Amino acid sequence: MDTIQDHSHSPSPARRLRAAALRAPAFAALCALLALAPAHAAGPAEVAAADRAAWPRPIDSPAAFDRASRAEILAFAHELALSEPLDDAALAQRLRLKQVDRASVDKIRARWWRRLSDNYRLAARACAPREPFCAPAGDAAALRALATDFGAAPQAEFAAWRADAARFHRIYLDEQLRLAALFPRTSSEIDTYSAQEIDGSELPDRQFLLTFDDGPTAPGGNTDTLLRTLREHKLNATFFVLGERLQPRLKSEAAAKTYAGMCVASHGWEHQSHSRWPQWQDSVIRSSALAREHAGALYRPLFRPPYGQRRADSGEFFRAQGLRVALWTIDSQDWNAKVGAGEVQGRLLSLMLLWRHGTILFHDIHDKARVALPWLLRQTRGAGVRWVDCNTYPAP
Template sequence: MCALLALAPTLSPAHAAGPAEVASADRASWPRPIDSPAGFDRASRAEILAFAHQLLRSEALDDAALAQRLRLKQVDRASVDKIRARWWRRLGDNYRLASRACAAREPMCAPAADTAALRALAAGFDAAPEPAFAAWHADAARFHRIYLDEQLRLAALFPRTSSEIDTYSAQELDGSELPDRQFLLTFDDGPTAPGGNTDKLLSALREHKLDATFFVLGQSLQRQVDAGPAGRTAQRYAGMCLASHGWEHQSHSRWPQWQDSVTRSSALIAAQAGASYVPLFRPPYGQRRADSGEFFRQHGLRVALWNIDSQDWNAKMTPADIQGRLLSLMLLWRHGTILFHDIHDKARVALPALLRQTRGAGIAWTPCRDYPGRD
């Protein structure tokens, strides 16, 4: 669950209202198909330029104006500047990848050999390049302004409030390690009771020949181990990967018992999951201590964050909203770890629709056992 929720501690993970605005995209406004690698790249260039335009505009704000826009009392300018610089590097790399096979007179395909050139293209992307893209351009401007504010808010609070927005070291994972066009599916906060959302989702994943990493809460798993037959967990998650989300859903940056939460939950999962266990830990809300790296190294674990938040935990988001948001962010970032929650049922509806929409686009779903962190 996104770190934004941690600022509203009275809300439970299952009933989260989320921020005042959440970015959802109307993919029906995009006028071209995305069912080929060339179609994916064309749409990718468009999303990159739309986000870069909003990013460039935000840089004109001073600290006071940025804090007002993000509804914060203050911003950590060093953190914001660091993350903006990282975004520009990634946007430049992604734009070049998306431009490798541009056809003659292809829209949104001007070369950008470096950050300065991309910034120049972004500055001029204040109108649709052709009339056919007008509806998309208007919707994309709205989407990327709201999405940028989601991310800038996390950046402005980091490191005082840790989150998925940045890593503390190269030992931590966030999805940027994956190759171009490759995505990892992950699900947090389960398991639900037998026959509930977790089992329905597992069935849907197997139906589509997909696997995923499930970051489970030790407390929830223990209840089901106590109530069910021996070996049920390994059988239930066969073909998937299981990792720890802590013993209970508390911020591990402020909880005195965070180390016990990590070791206790990991030991339980390793004992119950068998071959499905992977030595990863995902902190609730993405929050962990800045000095926790040595602890995780000593225990053979790696922190696994994400870079694409489906917002399926958000009460404002429908499955259709989630589908549109995910596709726009997959086009923007071109690779990464997608965050879902199996305590909610939205992924089971949104994911098959997303698979249909991207069939033939040249993307790949990384097998969970191939993800870094597994020995």
């Protein structure tokens, strides 16, 4: 439950403030405070979920991964190019927002074009003669021109995929544009405030870091199932734990035993946005101390803010605590009631093909992560994907 869209599990900070205003005599003062504070917008009406069964070929080799990657890059870039002529009013209407931060949107779009261009070149390095999705594009401008014309499948066998990809990437683009349009007024994983914050975008090609938030569950729950899956595949991951969940779990088993072979970091004492929460610093300090004390050598000095929301001026605080803010680049949406486990699977594989590296966000408290992870590992077997050792990220 880590993106801006997910506030359904508890009243939003704005609603709590309104309720307090109705009960308190200082109604006018609280209303004035609320008006000055950044609002949490409702999430998007749709969540992007891809149908990987529409892709007609297996992804069982590096060449097959690259072919599918080129296709996803062109499909997303096509939607991105189509969105660029929209003025602020039209974009706000499309995203169901009152206003957009144009500077933030322009910055994120420029970054996307750079990454897409780099990724396309990497995916096209070994193009064989007559390979599909292999038209040359040496820079971002060339890719934009190529993607703008990418309206139909190059061959009949890809027609079903192209239709599904158009829907998927339009919805996914709007998810991301929404975050960009709200940043920095409402912070999220869409951008970092400084080089001190990390999100996995700097990882090498085909390398992905697995991360899990909001746990642990009670003994025998989803956390233990996911840990067993990771160990069976000789993989590890970073688990960003909540202090209020870890503390009762410690009564039955030491954290060093529960998470043996993994990495443990803090997600806060409770799952509250930092945007207007007076106790956010205490939450960071308490949860990090608990994880450090009980995870021992497994502990990593990282902090993942709930919903990805942190204050723009919080960098000095985290430095003083010896912590780095750790965000993500690929959201599985496993927390979202709008998507099922199969849809989470398709979404993840399509986004791995699109971005080609990064940090994947799961939640070990949800069943969908337990189902999606083994599927994802099977689908990428032989594709040249490397799952990053959490002990090596970030590099010392």
